[in-house]
Amino acid sequence: MPETPPLVVWRGNLSTAARLRRIGVFCVSPAMLWLGFFFILPLLMLLAIAFATRSPSGGVEWAFSIDAFKRLAGFGSFGWSPANGYILLRSLWIASATTAICMLLAYPLAFFIATRPARTRMFWLIALTVPSWTNLIVRTYAWLILLGPESVIARVAAALGFSDPGDALFPSTFATLLGMITAFLPFMAMPLYSAAEKLNWNLVEAAQDLYGGRWRTFRHGILPQTSSALFVGVILTFIPAMGMFIVSDILGGARFMLIGNLIQTQFAFGSGNPPYAAAISLVLILFTLLIIALFSRFGGKREELV
Amino acid sequence: MSVKVIAVHKTYGSTQALCNVDLTVKPGEFITLLGPSGCGKTTLLRLIAGLEKPDSGYIHLDGADITHARANERPINTVFQSYALFPHLDVRDNIAFGLRSRRVPETEIGPRVDKAIALVRLDGLGDRRTHQLSGGQQQRVALARALVNEPRVLLLDEPMSALDANLRVALQLELRALHRRIGGTFILVTHDQDEALTVSDRIVVLNKGQIVQQGAPEDVYKNPTTRFVASFLGQANFITAQRLPDSASTSLVSTPLGRLRAAVPLTEPEATLCIRPGEIVFPAPADCANRVDGIVREVIYRGDHQEVWLDPQGLRLTLSGDTRLRPGDSITVSLPAENLRVLYA
Numbered sequence: 001m002p003e004t005p006p007l008v009v010w011r012g013n014l015s016t017a018a019r020l021r022r023i024g025v026f027c028v029s030p031a032m033l034w035l036g037f038f039f040i041l042p043l044l045m046l047l048a049i050a051f052a053t054r055s056p057s058g059g060v061e062w063a064f065s066i067d068a069f070k071r072l073a074g075f076g077s078f079g080w081s082p083a084n085g086y087i088l089l090r091s092l093w094i095a096s097a098t099t100a101i102c103m104l105l106a107y108p109l110a111f112f113i114a115t116r117p118a119r120t121r122m123f124w125l126i127a128l129t130v131p132s133w134t135n136l137i138v139r140t141y142a143w144l145i146l147l148g149p150e151s152v153i154a155r156v157a158a159a160l161g162f163s164d165p166g167d168a169l170f171p172s173t174f175a176t177l178l179g180m181i182t183a184f185l186p187f188m189a190m191p192l193y194s195a196a197e198k199l200n201w202n203l204v205e206a207a208q209d210l211y212g213g214r215w216r217t218f219r220h221g222i223l224p225q226t227s228s229a230l231f232v233g234v235i236l237t238f239i240p241a242m243g244m245f246i247v248s249d250i251l252g253g254a255r256f257m258l259i260g261n262l263i264q265t266q267f268a269f270g271s272g273n274p275p276y277a278a279a280i281s282l283v284l285i286l287f288t289l290l291i292i293a294l295f296s297r298f299g300g301k302r303e304e305l306v
Numbered sequence: 307m308s309v310k311v312i313a314v315h316k317t318y319g320s321t322q323a324l325c326n327v328d329l330t331v332k333p334g335e336f337i338t339l340l341g342p343s344g345c346g347k348t349t350l351l352r353l354i355a356g357l358e359k360p361d362s363g364y365i366h367l368d369g370a371d372i373t374h375a376r377a378n379e380r381p382i383n384t385v386f387q388s389y390a391l392f393p394h395l396d397v398r399d400n401i402a403f404g405l406r407s408r409r410v411p412e413t414e415i416g417p418r419v420d421k422a423i424a425l426v427r428l429d430g431l432g433d434r435r436t437h438q439l440s441g442g443q444q445q446r447v448a449l450a451r452a453l454v455n456e457p458r459v460l461l462l463d464e465p466m467s468a469l470d471a472n473l474r475v476a477l478q479l480e481l482r483a484l485h486r487r488i489g490g491t492f493i494l495v496t497h498d499q500d501e502a503l504t505v506s507d508r509i510v511v512l513n514k515g516q517i518v519q520q521g522a523p524e525d526v527y528k529n530p531t532t533r534f535v536a537s538f539l540g541q542a543n544f545i546t547a548q549r550l551p552d553s554a555s556t557s558l559v560s561t562p563l564g565r566l567r568a569a570v571p572l573t574e575p576e577a578t579l580c581i582r583p584g585e586i587v588f589p590a591p592a593d594c595a596n597r598v599d600g601i602v603r604e605v606i607y608r609g610d611h612q613e614v615w616l617d618p619q620g621l622r623l624t625l626s627g628d629t630r631l632r633p634g635d636s637i638t639v640s641l642p643a644e645n646l647r648v649l650y651a
Contacts, residue, residue, distance in 0.1 A: 205357050206390035208377040210451070211407035217378075220403070224394040 050278035058270040068279035084262075088287070091259040094173075094248070095241035098180040102188040102237050103230070105181070110192035114199070125193070132186050140179050140250045144168075147175055147251075171253025179247040184240065188233035195229035235292060242288050259284055307333035307368060307458050307491050309354060314363030316349055323349040325515040327363070331459075336485045336492040338502040341512035342538065347495045350512070351461050354493065356380045367458065378407070383452035384461040388468070389444045391436040397423070397447050398432040404455040422454035425484070442473045449481075453488070462494040466501060478504045499539050503527065511535050532651040536580045543586075543621050545579040547572065547648075557643070563619050566596050567643040573650075580647045583613065586623035590640035602635045 005016045050068055055061040074080045113124040131139065147153055147169035158165040169175055204221035212220065223230075245260030252258070259280060266277035311329040315322075324346045331337055339347040352358040354365060356377035364373045372380055383404065391400050401422050405415045423432055426446035436444060445465055452460055462481075466474040482505045485492050496502055502509050503523045510520040511534075519526055519535045530536035533544060547559040549572040557571045561579065568579055590597050600616035611626045616639070623639060631637065 200388075200390075202386055202388050202390035203392060205377070206384075206386060206392070207403070207407075209355060209357070209382075209384045210404035210455070211378045212403075213378060213407070216407055220392055220395070224392070 046278045046281055049274055050282055052275050054273045054275055058268075058272055058274075060274050065275070068273070068275040071273075071276055072279050072283060087257050087259055087262055090257075091242055092287075092291075094176065094180065094258060095238055095244075097177060098184055098241045099188075099234055099238045101177070101181050102185050103233070105185060106188040106192050106233065107226075109185075109189050110196045113189075113193050114196035128186050128189055131182075136183055136246055137250075139183065140247050143175065143179050143182075143251060144170065147178075170251045171256060173252070173256065175251035176248050176256060179251045180241055180244060183244075183247060184237040187236035187240075191229040191232040191236070192226060195226040199225055231296065234295060238291065238295075239288055242284060242291075308366075309459055309491065309493070310364075310366040310369075311350065311354070312364040312366065314350075314353060314360045314365070316346075316353065316358065316360050322515050324353075324360075327515070327517055329510060329517065329520075331491055331493060333491060334489050335508060336482070336494070336506050337508045337510055338506035339493065339495045339510050339512060340497070340499065340502040340539070342497055345512040346515040347497075347512050348463060351384075351463055351493065351495045354459070355382055355384045355461050357384075381455075381458040382461060383455050383457035383459075384463060385445075385448045385452050385465045387464045389436075389448040389465075391444060391447055391451070393436055395436075396432070397428065397434050397436065397439070400436060400447055401451045401454050403451060408455075418454055422450040425453065425488075426450040441469050442477065445469065445477065449484075457490070459491045459493065462492065464496055465494070466496070466498070474501070475504075481505055502539070509539070511538065513538075529647065530580065531649065533578055533580070533649055534651075536647075536649065541583055541622070542580050543583065543623075544649075545581070545619075545646075547577050547579045549575050549577075563598050563621075563641075566641065566646060568646045568648050569644050570648055572648060578649045580649050581641055581645050583622045583624040585642065585645040586621065587640040587642060588614075588623060588625055588629070588637060590638045594640050596641040596643055596646070597638055598641060599636065599638050602631050602633050602637060604633060605629075605631050 005018060007014045008017055008020065009015070010020055049060055051064055051066065053061045053063040053065045053067065072084060074082060074084050109128070113121055113128070116124060145151065149166050149168045151169075154163065154167065154169050155165075157163045157169060158167070163169060199222065203225065204217060207217040207221035243260045243263075245258060245264045248256055248258045248261055249264075263277050263280050263284070266272045266280065267274060309329075309331040311327055314324055314327045316324040327346070327350060329350070339350060341347045349358065353360055356372070356375060356379070360373065364371055366372065367380070367382070392403065395403070398419055401419045402415050405418060410418075419432075423429060426449050428443060428446050428450065431439065431443065436447060439447065445468075448465070465481075466477055469477065478501055481492075481494075485505075494501075494505060506523060508520060509523050509526050511518050511526065513534050519531050521529075526535065527539055530539065530542075533542075536542040536544075545561050545563060545566070547561045547566070547568065550556075550558055550560055550565075557568045559566055559568050559572060559577075559579070566579070568577075587594075598616075598619070598621070600619060600621065602614060603617045604615040606613040606615075608624075611624045612629060612631075614623050614625060614629070614631060615621070616623070616637075621639070625631075
């Protein structure tokens, strides 16, 4: 006599575990196919290209080589150079500074919006998000006008002695940072806003009642309640900031190269070097994962601290 | 340790939360702010804690003006209604929070936290996270977290409201014993009349942003000065009464129940007589005054006593023992004159 599989109840009907598993697989398969075709497969292709050779015409030749990684490590036709190291460090500090400044700006902004009356809150939320509906390139070009030699900002900067009269405020690190911060602020502020809106103010009052100063009240009354939102905001800001090339290209000038710009130029058809670009992309992915892992461990540990 | 609230006003938008409130709390006193929700009792507590600022008026602590001192500058601690324990800290660190804020040396914090844990009988639970505790245990952590700072004044904002009835009564008795043991000034906010009667030295009844009556629990219960206090603290029958034109000096009044003798002569043409259900006498003794005839409408069994509703006056009385009354029975009860309090508001 064949053994009957054990029955399980699902939504009021009898079923078997195997049947439920089949339904589950069916339901997630579109998402899995999507991820497979548009994430896993390209990633594998990137890996394959990184270990291939550049063809003389700037394409890919399927011959195994680690030249791309050698060049990435700084060993070029003219001996070793630290240029790539500088580019990576510069990208890291620009992304970190963008994330940190966004954090400092987003906290007060999120709490300001969350504590407005319901009607005006909608206005502030729209004011925060509408600019990001415009294409990033358009928004970045807008800074060229706002920071141009005749602009109010440039005149004020010149009057205060930060720049020479008649000079534009770009290309510069300042302009790049400004462009990056304005591009990413909504991604940091929105998660923090949703946490601020749900905040249990009793804990803030308890910290104040127990003699907590400003920092201690923030550290124990607000930070633990917003730490997961902060983590989301950091991921949404830091990862794209690490790969950013549009803003630095337009506002940073030719000498101000970030890792994103390097990848972009090396992927250019004909003049580029696809295996090299693929190798940089892989290293960027690994580096970003490492930083996020470090940050989340740090964030997790801070929770335990007193 | 004495708290003085002087002529305090507080409005939120267009609603007046507190209107010209004066209150003096003596050192070592345990007082209860009692009233229905929205009466301003929690606002008054938050003003004393420093979590709100009054629109006008002053708050003094031991004669010093603390009206504009921030919450973290006041030697006052609060047990919040929701406890507001820090979920990311364990029980010990929650209790030590105030001491660490004030940079008390760690060598001193340890013993003080141990003492506080023992005081509220949470021994062995110091390493637990707060969400691993029951409601009653969380309440004790909140209490220990406040008491460990040795506050000059302890504020308790409806600390029992989230607990079930049995636990609430046990903790009320514990709170009272704790106050007797450690002294200090306690101010408790509640809307639960039993809690107010159980724990406090003095009850302050609030309604619509004003203090309507205050005094020892027994005083307020026995001699309510308004209909509101009489009905909020305990239960009461109210009878409208008119002064008889020829009897300005006697206490004889005309009521829908007939002529009755009140406790004192009326000073105004109209008043309300108030009598507690337990003060009505049945069966009425022969040849006594203030006899009222009625028909039993309903008899409700309440375990140790019965509640009887009379028609047509709607009088309610409580009787102990088995009275064998049935709906429809005609009975005569007596309303002793000394219990017919005269209220004008």
